[in-house]
Amino acid sequence: MTPTVVALHVSTRKRAPLTPLQTALAVENRGIDGDRHARHGNRRAVLFVEQEVLERFGLGAGDIREQVTVSGLSLNELALGSRLVIGEVLFEMAGPCAPCERIEELGPGLQGALEGQRGRFARVVRGGSLRVGDAIAVRPPAST
DSSP states (O other): OOEEEEEEEOSSSHHHHHHEEEEEOOOOOOOTTBHHHEEEEEEEEEEEEHHHHHHHHTOOOOSSSSSEEEESSOOOOOTTTOEEETTTTTEEEEEEEEOOTTTTSHHHHHHHHHHHTEEEOOOEEEEEEEEEOBBBBEEEEOOO
C-alpha cells in the first residue's frame, strides 16, 4: 500500500475543537498554518500519527492536535532526519512524541499512544500545501 495522508487537523486556540481540513499549508520551519503557534511565528514541529495506531488505541483522527494522520507508513521505523515529501512539502523527522507534562488529564487511549511514543514530530524544511489523499515519499536523512 502506498503511504498516504488520511486526515489533517489543526486547532487555532487552546482547547478548541479540531477543524478537519482537506488542504493545509505547511509554513517553513514553523508548522501547519492555522496552528496558533505557527500563526504567531513560533517554531513548532508537526505531529504525524498513524491511522492504524489511532484505531488500535480507540482514538479518532482528530483526537490529537495539529496533526497529520497517515496510512500505510510505520513512523517508528523512520530514522531521525528521515525526510517525507507530501505534496509540495518536505518534512524532516525530528523525534518521537514525548509524554505530555499533564498526561493524567488525557483519556486512556491518548495516554497509551503518547506513552508509547506512537507519534513522530517533523519540522518543515520546505513549505507548501498538502492535501488529504496525497502520496508520501520517504527519503533517507540528508547527508551533512
